[in-house]
Amino acid sequence: MPPRLNILGAGRSLAIRSRPSIASQQPRILNAVSRRGYADEKDQPPSGPNENVEGHVSEYEQEMSRITGGxxxxxxxxxxxxxxxxxxxxxxxxxxxxxxxxxxxxxxxxxxxxxxxxxxxxxxxxxxxxxxxxxxDPVTVGHKYGIPQLPLASNLNFKRRYDPVVNQVTNLIMRHGKKSVAQRNMSFILNQLRTAPPPTPNPSRPLLPGSPPPSHLPLDPIGYLTLAIDSVAPLLRIRSQRGAAGGGAALQIPVPLGLQQRRRTAVQWILDAASKKKSRGSGKGQFAQRFADEIISVVEGKSGVWERRQLVHKTGTSARANLNYGVRGRRSL
Amino acid sequence: MASSNCWRCLSRPANASLLPLSRPSFSTTAFVAAAPKASTKAPARAKGEKTLRIKKKAFVKTGKPPAPGERKAMRKRIVLSNTNALEVAGMKDLDAEMVDSMVRGEDAVLDGALQSKGETHEDVVGKVVGLKGETVDSLRAVEAFKTTQGWGLFRRPGLLIREESVELCRRMTDAAANKKALRLVIDGEKGSGKSLMLLQAMATAFVKEWVVLNIPEAQELTNAVNDYTPVDGTKPTLWSQNTYTANWLGQIGKANNAVLQNTTMRKEYKLPIPVQSNISLARLCELGARDPDVAWPIFQAFWSEITNPGRRPVLICLDSLSNIMQTSSYRAPDYSLIHSHDLAIVRHFVNLLSRPTSGLPNGGAIIAATSRSHAPISKSMELAIKQSEEKAAQLRGWPGKVTQRDPFEKSYDERADKALQNVEVMRLKGLSKVEARGLMEYWAQSGVLRSRVDEETVAQKWALAGNGIVGEIQRGALWMRI
Structure with missing residues (x-):
């Protein structure tokens, strides 16, 4: 195909430029001094135009006092x-x-x-x-409350200022996009955990290793909530691969979960259990009350959520032979 | 409050069959005139026709349902203790001595003299003081604690002493000493601690052995949930709320039992029931509480007894003032709305609040607090508060003018204007940083605030709470409303 001829295009490459309004500060021809060799001098040559000057008065004074010890x-x-x-x-x-x-x-x-x-x-x-x-108390002259220490703490970013578990649970109990209601419920849950009597854990339902003694839990409601969720969180989920088991039957494949996903699953289970409970009072905080009750019963090992976790783990153990399904399956294709 | 139905009251009866207008047990209508019963059977279907039938799932009842009243009781429950919270070491209890020393300290500061030895108000301001068991019982009896306040998080109830509380304490003590009545409206932003200032006034009064009467929520008086009846021989008609009054008398008797049981009646009254002469006032309250029909006359007798010369000072409090500064929701027989000031208890309170000549010959205080979260807007009250503050500022040398009423505003209430003409206003502002720090240190010591309390955190919370609005500090730091 022959290139198209464009008559207008010819003019485009012809730029009409006026004289620059401000003359360049840099001289076009370097002066003789800059061409001198600096090899015999101790200091490095200045690289920019304004770098070869003394520090301002305070810098000068600081340097002097460093020398004189003032x-x-x-x-x-x-x-x-x-x-x-x-x-x-x-x-x-x-x-x-x-x-x-x-x-x-x-x-x-x-x-x-x-x-x-x-x-x-x-x-x-x-x-x-x-x-x-x-x-x-911290006093820093020059900054009212001092400069933060580096590296910055993880919660210093305003998007991550609250506890990650609280944040995640708040978002999970939010309905119809009403975050403020969810936050109110979260606050109610934490206060409920603070005021309820300390739980009595069930040895057959072990909590996370290294968890604080139960008497310490109520005064650390965020820790209480985290402990309950992390203890009951499943390690894996079961993915059902349709038709892979032969004869149209689904093949169950265990898939490991990340931290957020594990917590998410646990919270969903707890939410299911809480919404099936019956509220005993009336008013605003009823759902939050049931959720808090469910958290307490999880720590006490009474909750049905433990069975769900056990079921998933049992299925995962029995289906571990299918773990390399993906690898083999693709090869066989 | 549950209302028992009486024949004289106008409220809707709970049991309709008691009404004389109920349906007669027989009918004169001829049976033949009755319309023939429609047959319940569906018309027969044609042969071979199919219809979709979906069976509804039967409702399965599980567990025992809550008993009647149980759910509401749970909602209204007031918890004053949390066994998980730590005991705060070295917390002093509010007692008469402490009140005296607070007042003394204030005086010493005012005189510019050296402060007297021992505890001065400088030591107490910004500290949290505990409440003694009997004070707590009395406060509970007059319903001074509210469900929205955070009592349930701490080992036992404690109060923050702030500059304003010392000031209030001093003025109450002065009023009692001079046998005058302190008439005060407490105002301030939402969450600035108005109800708690009332509670503090009541706690002070209880430890100083005053007689305390409290109307915990003015809307209960005016929103037409109680039975009401005209008082005989009053023109314009005054309406008494008998069940409320009876319950109120019960509360008063229970809360002030320590004072009232040693006080005997001096005069004879014409009461609808025979009352022994020289019974104790606690017994009189009991009699009134037992029978709603005689509650109002007994309350009048009780009031004239406690305002006899030589009795204890009286504190009468009311929360959310704007509710009683407009027409109530009650209706007269001609279906017109009754003004709040035509209700007997409200009239009693408003007379005390508005009258410059003391209705309390033994001294005392009449304190009303406004509510900024759940209360009707009363233009008259707003104006009166503004004017009163401006007048007070002028006395201190402020050059501005006093706000005039808006000539185009229709919703002013004349009677409210008159009632609040010359009332004093105490405006609550945010806490100072010292007070905020004291409060947060108390929370930290109780174990419910898990963070370092230093100048930086205090300044953070203080600034985020609109320069120390205490409710907002609590919301952020204590309730973990994040």
């Missing part, structure tokens, strides 16, 4: 001009009138000598004590 100024804060002028006789004479007046003492403020770092720190501690706190 108090360093805080780089994070600007150094007041007055402080610099105190050491600089020449600068004092050339200072603007306003500052000269101030130096004369006619308008000197009482706070002038409070701005050093050590003073600010001490002041912050005293303020803490005055506000009813303790001197050991």
């Amino acid at each position: 108090t360093k100024p805080d780089i994070g804060q600007g150094t007041p001009v007055q402080e610099i002028l105190e050491r600089d006789e020449e600068g004092k004479e050339k200072a603007p009138e306003v500052i000269k007046e101030e130096i004369d003492g006619s308008k000197a403020s009482a706070n002038d000598n409070l701005t050093t770092f050590a003073n600010l720190l001490a002041l912050g501690q005293m303020e803490n004590i005055a506000a009813g706190g303790h001197g050991s």
